[in-house]
Amino acid sequence: MPKEKKVKLTLKSVAGILNVSNATVSNAFNRPDQLSEKKREEILKACKELGYAGPNQAARSLRKGRSGIVGLVLSDSPKYVMSDPVANLFLQGVTEFLEQKSVNLLLISGNQPSLKSVVDFVDGFICYGAPRNTQLIEELSDADKRVVTVDFNIEGRSSVNIDNEQAAYQIASSVIDDAEQTTAILGLRLIDSKYTCRVHDNELIGVQHSIAHRRLDGYLRRINEVGGEITGEHIWSIPESSHLFAKDAAREALNSKIRPDVFLCMSDIIALAAMKEVLQMGLRVPEDIKIVGFDGINEGVRFHPSLTTVEQFSSQKGLKAAELFFEDSPESNITPFKIEIRESSQIQ
Amino acid sequence: MPKEKKVKLTLKSVAGILNVSNATVSNAFNRPDQLSEKKREEILKACKELGYAGPNQAARSLRKGRSGIVGLVLSDSPKYVMSDPVANLFLQGVTEFLEQKSVNLLLISGNQPSLKSVVDFVDGFICYGAPRNTQLIEELSDADKRVVTVDFNIEGRSSVNIDNEQAAYQIASSVIDDAEQTTAILGLRLIDSKYTCRVHDNELIGVQHSIAHRRLDGYLRRINEVGGEITGEHIWSIPESSHLFAKDAAREALNSKIRPDVFLCMSDIIALAAMKEVLQMGLRVPEDIKIVGFDGINEGVRFHPSLTTVEQFSSQKGLKAAELFFEDSPESNITPFKIEIRESSQIQ
DNA sequence: TAATGAAACTTAATCGATTAAGATTCCGAT
DNA sequence: ATCGGAATCTTAATCGATTAAGTTTCATTA
Numbered sequence: 001m002p003k004e005k006k007v008k009l010t011l012k013s014v015a016g017i018l019n020v021s022n023a024t025v026s027n028a029f030n031r032p033d034q035l036s037e038k039k040r041e042e043i044l045k046a047c048k049e050l051g052y053a054g055p056n057q058a059a060r061s062l063r064k065g066r067s068g069i070v071g072l073v074l075s076d077s078p079k080y081v082m083s084d085p086v087a088n089l090f091l092q093g094v095t096e097f098l099e100q101k102s103v104n105l106l107l108i109s110g111n112q113p114s115l116k117s118v119v120d121f122v123d124g125f126i127c128y129g130a131p132r133n134t135q136l137i138e139e140l141s142d143a144d145k146r147v148v149t150v151d152f153n154i155e156g157r158s159s160v161n162i163d164n165e166q167a168a169y170q171i172a173s174s175v176i177d178d179a180e181q182t183t184a185i186l187g188l189r190l191i192d193s194k195y196t197c198r199v200h201d202n203e204l205i206g207v208q209h210s211i212a213h214r215r216l217d218g219y220l221r222r223i224n225e226v227g228g229e230i231t232g233e234h235i236w237s238i239p240e241s242s243h244l245f246a247k248d249a250a251r252e253a254l255n256s257k258i259r260p261d262v263f264l265c266m267s268d269i270i271a272l273a274a275m276k277e278v279l280q281m282g283l284r285v286p287e288d289i290k291i292v293g294f295d296g297i298n299e300g301v302r303f304h305p306s307l308t309t310v311e312q313f314s315s316q317k318g319l320k321a322a323e324l325f326f327e328d329s330p331e332s333n334i335t336p337f338k339i340e341i342r343e344s345s346q347i348q
Numbered sequence: 349m350p351k352e353k354k355v356k357l358t359l360k361s362v363a364g365i366l367n368v369s370n371a372t373v374s375n376a377f378n379r380p381d382q383l384s385e386k387k388r389e390e391i392l393k394a395c396k397e398l399g400y401a402g403p404n405q406a407a408r409s410l411r412k413g414r415s416g417i418v419g420l421v422l423s424d425s426p427k428y429v430m431s432d433p434v435a436n437l438f439l440q441g442v443t444e445f446l447e448q449k450s451v452n453l454l455l456i457s458g459n460q461p462s463l464k465s466v467v468d469f470v471d472g473f474i475c476y477g478a479p480r481n482t483q484l485i486e487e488l489s490d491a492d493k494r495v496v497t498v499d500f501n502i503e504g505r506s507s508v509n510i511d512n513e514q515a516a517y518q519i520a521s522s523v524i525d526d527a528e529q530t531t532a533i534l535g536l537r538l539i540d541s542k543y544t545c546r547v548h549d550n551e552l553i554g555v556q557h558s559i560a561h562r563r564l565d566g567y568l569r570r571i572n573e574v575g576g577e578i579t580g581e582h583i584w585s586i587p588e589s590s591h592l593f594a595k596d597a598a599r600e601a602l603n604s605k606i607r608p609d610v611f612l613c614m615s616d617i618i619a620l621a622a623m624k625e626v627l628q629m630g631l632r633v634p635e636d637i638k639i640v641g642f643d644g645i646n647e648g649v650r651f652h653p654s655l656t657t658v659e660q661f662s663s664q665k666g667l668k669a670a671e672l673f674f675e676d677s678p679e680s681n682i683t684p685f686k687i688e689i690r691e692s693s694q695i696q
Numbered sequence: 697t698a699a700t701g702a703a704a705c706t707t708a709a710t711c712g713a714t715t716a717a718g719a720t721t722c723c724g725a726t
Numbered sequence: 727a728t729c730g731g732a733a734t735c736t737t738a739a740t741c742g743a744t745t746a747a748g749t750t751t752c753a754t755t756a
Contacts, residue, residue, distance in 0.1 A: 020735075027715095057466070058712080062410055062714095062742070078443035079441075092427045104454055104455060104465070106453070107452060107455065117405055120406040368706090370742090375745090379745090407743040
């Protein structure tokens with residue numbers, strides 16, 4: 001319940017009661033060198049007794065132009081992004097760093113129409129994945145604030161990325177060493193469709209800048225290197241990193257005439273869904289089918305069998321992004337990844 | 349890159365340029381009925397051309413006393429809370445509702461020393477779990493703002509809870525129907541220790557108000573009902589819902605002389621860790637050991653075998669909490685739960 | 697034609713702070 | 727005794743808006 005109060009407690013009213021100027025009260029809180037030690041303690045003590053908790057932070061931020069709040073722009077709605085364990089790890093990293101800096105985080109949806117409603121509250125933005133509403137990218141580009149982008153780039157702004165092509169190449173290499181192997185690729189948003197579907201050959205040609213296409217490049221490089229067969233027939237595009245869509249794709253692939261013995265999956269969520277499907281069909285992993293994922297989520301370690309994947313240290317990316325936020329000049333960072341060979345690809 | 353600008357664009361400067369009063373410009377944005385349609389369009393058009401995006405929201409919020417931001421006070425550090433899938437689902441629910449209301453969310457750590465630094469920026473608080481720093485509870489209790497608590501209560505404030513005792517009783521009942529069964533309880537923070545440890549009988553007596561103790565009450569009620577044996581020897585306390593601690597507890601229980609054939613786990617995370625341990629020891633679930641969890645996280649559905657649990661619709665709780673936030677008077681809400689019988693407890 | 701009153705704007709106080717510049721006090725040095 | 731300057735405190739402008747109250751304009755009605 002709100003406390004009863006006669007007058008509203010503000011810097012001004014407190015100053016009035018104590019019979020000093022507001023400047024002095026303000027200085028008591030912010031600039032100890034501007035007044036005598038004696039007076040300062042006197043004022044702080046009186047404030048405590050009156051129940052005045054200190055300067056209003058909103059007013060202070062208006063005057064000073066700094067709020068101590070960082071806006072975290074998500075690629076999509078918070079609901080969707082938070083359901084993704086990779087994003088979640090990233091958030092953990094960001095919040096860990098920011099908490100230590102006593103800075104708070106304002107969550108901002110990537111399909112909000114504009115940043116107008118929040119821009120004046122924050123000291124800048126960390127942007128996780130290209131926002132779905134592309135207008136936001138323009139606003140971020142033009143804003144007179146600090147900006148750090150993650151998993152995409154805005155010219156002149158700080159950014160954090162991994163080398164997706166190289167990572168995909170290496171994870172593919174860990175499991176493909178023979179032209180006789182048949183690979184199915186379970187990709188994420190390779191084409192613009194609301195449903196799980198096979199990719200046609202011609203659609204593969206279009207150059208795209210998304211993370212998914214860089215990963216595809218890496219997979220294809222390895223398959224071509226060993227002389228394996230790979231066409232649109234072997235590639236599925238899943239509209240979002242969801243269990244249901246991924247299971248559909250896995251089932252289709254298993255029932256198709258290509259009879260894959262390797263699944264290259266563009267996320268661990270997809271890989272785990274595929275693995276569950278495979279196991280439920282009575283097949284063995286890795287004996288019948290080898291499966292690798294991408295991301296390195298904890299669930300992959302726990303799963304039985306555990307999942308071989310690209311560990312991309314998402315929380316480290318979060319830490320790095322937060323760190324770059326406080327740098328004075330823009331800086332591009334390529335974060336490391338690690339190939340984690342586990343049970344799902346390795347016959348004991 | 350920031351755009352070059354001669355003068356800073358504010359309501360005042362824009363009014364100066366357009367040769368009208370600031371009131372008129374303000375009204376053009378906020379109160380269309382206060383000026384002619386003609387003038388309004390004229391002003392908005394000019395603003396667009398000048399590149400003035402509209403009133404500064406921080407200044408507006410200072411004046412109006414509303415920011416359109418809700419503070420989400422977490423029980424612990426964001427890093428720790430976000431790593432918990434249940435909290436994550438809750439967040440999804442909250443954000444879903446708030447996004448639709450065009451309200452943004454400010455994340456606040458539960459071990460922050462005070463809410464002072466954020467209280468002036470938000471219209472109120474939703475508080476997920478009792479904050480670790482209890483001083484915050486007092487501040488929340490005294491604040492002249494809206495407050496909704498979840499999974500705990502503050503007198504006179506809105507709250508959202510499930511009936512933990514009843515839920516625990518029911519899930520226990522689904523798996524225990526015989527005095528011959530031997531049950532091990534893997535509990536969460538039943539006693540104040542940093543390590544996984546067995547609970548001693550005398551420690552069970554102390555009445556506690558935490559969720560964990562309500563759940564324990566429910567388990568014990570069922571076990572006593574069927575005449576099963578239950579002592580401190582059968583109960584483990586795990587310091588946090590983490591995989592490693594839970595595996596320790598499971599291993600200890602399996603190797604102990606009580607030889608349990610039922611695991612009642614106070615979270616799905618604990619249950620899944622225990623299950624992985626059981627499977628790795630070569631035992632079968634549910635044939636050798638039945639395992640039930642609590643929470644209803646997605647990973648439980650995906651796991652093989654899938655996990656029997658109490659679905660507590662955490663995202664619904666989030667929605668409800670957000671909904672209550674906008675109610676004018678305090679309201680206590682008890683949200684439903686559902687017993688989900690799946691593979692881990694049911695012999696086909 | 698004068699009174700009336702709604703419509704369209706403007707004035708100015710206010711939200712709650714920060715801070716440069718000015719005023720006063722006080723002390724030691726010349 | 728006087729001057730300089732540091733220490734301490736006050737004055738007042740400012741951050742960027744909102745809004746009640748006041749002013750002017752102008753069409754309507756008696």
